């Protein structure tokens with residue numbers, strides 16, 4: 108079998124075009140546009156790239172972008188002060204603090220200082236709790252993008268065996284919650300799981316989000332599985348995912364490439380969350 112390659116770039120482009128149309132309508136009919144503030148602390152090269160891509164996507168969607176750069180030596184108080192100002196700014200509908208933050212900063216305290224209605228990353232403890240308890244929540248962008256790709260590929264996820272590899276607050280945990288909400292049967296594995304190949308072989312859906320280059324082998328997969336690779340690992344051979352793509356595509360029925368799979372969906376979902384936040388604030 109040769110797997111269908113899931114084109115995240117194309118799906119993301121469709122979504123971004125839809126969002127741009129809605130932003131255009133808001134602007135022409137109501138005279139305002141959604142605004143997204145992105146906060147970058149320090150100069151981590153990967154974070155710089157992500158922030159630049161997010162800023163570009165915001166502008167292309169017709170939204171207002173506000174970029175705030177702070178030195179890596181910034182104090183917690185100064186960062187919290189900036190967030191308080193963004194919370195109070197009516198032109199800012201979404202706030203994103205790029206992670207990771209330097210060691211002197213309490214990451215959880217910073218995330219939880221963001222107004223939950225402006226928390227377009229969905230990382231605030233109240234948004235995480237709302238998602239876990241089935242209430243309306245701002246949903247983290249990467250797992251939301253993965254869910255959209257899965258639904259497009261499979262239709263209903265009801266009753267399907269899904270394996271999430273990774274238990275981070277950003278991807279693994281919210282991914283598991285979203286799959287449960289869609290009535291999948293969900294297993295969450297991680298670096299300490301005992302029999303990862305065995306767990307994989309039982310899964311119709313594998314979502315790899317552990318940050319270990321090419322961890323998931325082709326012969327770990329159930330034939331016909333749908334594989335979503337969230338990994339972005341920089342190696343001497345270039346950017347690779349958490350899945351051995353060449354081997355996996357011989358076994359899977361569909362698989363996301365790296366790059367061009369999940370990454371573009373994350374950015375499209377960030378714009379979608381910003382538009383949602385903006386519309387809610389107006390309503």
Ligand code: GUN
Nearest residue numbers: 203204205206207228277
């Ligand atoms: N760092 C890595 N991924 C993310 C993300 O989705 N949002 C933010 N804010 N920081 C990140």
